[in-house]
């Protein structure tokens with residue numbers, strides 16, 4: 001995972017990470033400036049509107065973003081990766097809820113993802129109470145070093161969303177964007193891949209599975 005700077009959509013900025021496609025791209029600005037008022041006697045009068053209504057066009061995906069009084073109103077949420085299919089439903093819900101508040105509060109978004117992580121850990125071998133303890137438990141069960149790092153990154157970023165910390169999430173919302181990718185990564189490692197391997201293993205002929213069990217029991221006897 002490379003460190004890519006994330007520039008959130010900003011009013012009248014020439015380029016930012018598009019809320020539709022997430023690509024850092026040039027933005028073309030348009031303004032709704034005149035209103036045509038028909039009057040009695042068919043005199044048409046043009047009135048100038050204050051600079052309250054604007055739209056920006058993404059140079060990459062050609063998607064429109066709509067702004068009212070300098071606030072992004074459409075799309076309603078900044079696009080993030082779709083949650084991994086195998087993510088437990090309640091965690092998926094928090095993930096989506098987090099994405100909805102990302103543009104207005106990166107810290108609230110991070111805190112929601114932290115809660116999602118806590119619940120996820122409860123499903124994959126932890127007790128779902130203390131994130132730090134649960135990561136310790138899961139590491140003991142055996143995970144790749146990258147999975148452990150991903151878990152700790154989520155924990156540390158999430159803590160900074162929930163408590164004041166050294167990492168300023170509102171100054172670098174790109175870190176919160178990374179949290180969604182990390183959530184998907186750990187779901188893939190701790191759920192998807194395990195399920196796939198278990199399924200393949202279960203499909204082995206009974207005789208072969210029995211041989212493997214016999215071998216492992218022997219090893220245990222040798223050890224004791």
Ligand SMILES: [Zn+2]
Pocket residue numbers: 018019020021022023025058059060061062063
């Ligand atoms: Zn775009």
